[in-house]
Amino acid sequence: SQQGEEDPQALSIQEGENATMNCSYKTSINNLQWYRQNSGRGLVHLILIRSNEREKHSGRLRVTLDTSKKSSSLLITASRAADTASYFCATEKTQAGTALIFGKGTTLSVSS
Amino acid sequence: DVKVTQSSRYLVKRTGEKVFLECVQDMDHENMFWYRQDPGLGLRLIYFSYDVKMKEKGDIPEGYSVSREKKERFSLILESASTNQTSMYLCASSHLYGYTFGSGTRLTVV
Numbered sequence A: 001s002q003q004g005e006e007d008p009q010a011l012s013i014q015e016g017e018n019a020t021m022n023c024s025y026k027t028s029i030n031n032l033q034w035y036r037q038n039s040g041r042g043l044v045h046l047i048l049i050r051s052n053e054r055e056k057h058s059g060r061l062r063v064t065l066d067t068s069k070k071s072s073s074l075l076i077t078a079s080r081a082a083d084t085a086s087y088f089c090a091t092e093k094t095q096a097g098t099a100l101i102f103g104k105g106t107t108l109s110v111s112s
Numbered sequence B: 001d002v003k004v005t006q007s008s009r010y011l012v013k014r015t016g017e018k019v020f021l022e023c024v025q026d027m028d029h030e031n032m033f034w035y036r037q038d039p040g041l042g043l044r045l046i047y048f049s050y051d052v053k054m055k056e057k058g059d060i061p062e063g064y065s066v067s068r069e070k071k072e073r074f075s076l077i078l079e080s081a082s083t084n085q086t087s088m089y090l091c092a093s094s095h096l097y098g099y100t101f102g103s104g105t106r107l108t109v110v
Helices: none
Strands: A005-007 A010-014 A019-024 A029-037 A043-050 A055-058 A061-066 A071-076 A085-093 A106-111 B004-006 B010-013 B019-021 B023-025 B032-038 B042-049 B064-070 B073-078 B087-095 B098-101 B105-109
Touching: A005 A085, A010 A019, A019 A085, A019 A106, A029 A061, A029 A071, A029 B098, A043 A055, A043 A061, A043 A071, A043 B098, A071 A085, B004 B087, B010 B019, B019 B105, B023 B032, B032 B064, B032 B073, B042 B064, B042 B073, B073 B087
Parallel strands: A010 A106, B010 B105
Antiparallel strands: A005 A019, A019 A071, A029 A043, A029 A085, A055 A061, A061 A071, A085 A106, B004 B023, B019 B073, B023 B073, B032 B042, B032 B087, B064 B073, B087 B098, B087 B105
């Protein structure tokens, strides 16, 4: 059961530009999380935003959450070549005893 | 830092073999998970466990089983490996702020 869907599927930008990725989901959530995956490796947790929060920052990352539209966005500012990776949103549903449901990801390519 | 260790990075097995994928975490987390990742399909949940000897089916449990005899170890078992189980397998444990993933096991079934 796919819960989160990222948009776009792929994004190519130049170093120094900002990258914005969007995520839409279907059911009520406790929180929404963003993860990064470098090629062929495991996922790394970036940031968690709870359903009662609207915006959160962590370094060059800014995440917004709009529960009325069931959507979230991840903004990476002043991107670097090292930001090249796949980015996934994941949602924790309000139903107890469930696991995170991941989207299919956005592949970001940052060229120098 | 929490560490989740998957025993093999790459594995090649023959069709029909019984395959064990091992995952160990070092932070006494209660919750552990197995996902598989395929191109175009993202991560799909196979099984998860909230405590020793407890297990819950995820979205795609068919052809798999799991074992959690100790809190730190969560094993994924392919009862009789098939070529459609060729995939990247990712183990994770959860904490208050999110999941910590292992590096993944890329399994090829020939």
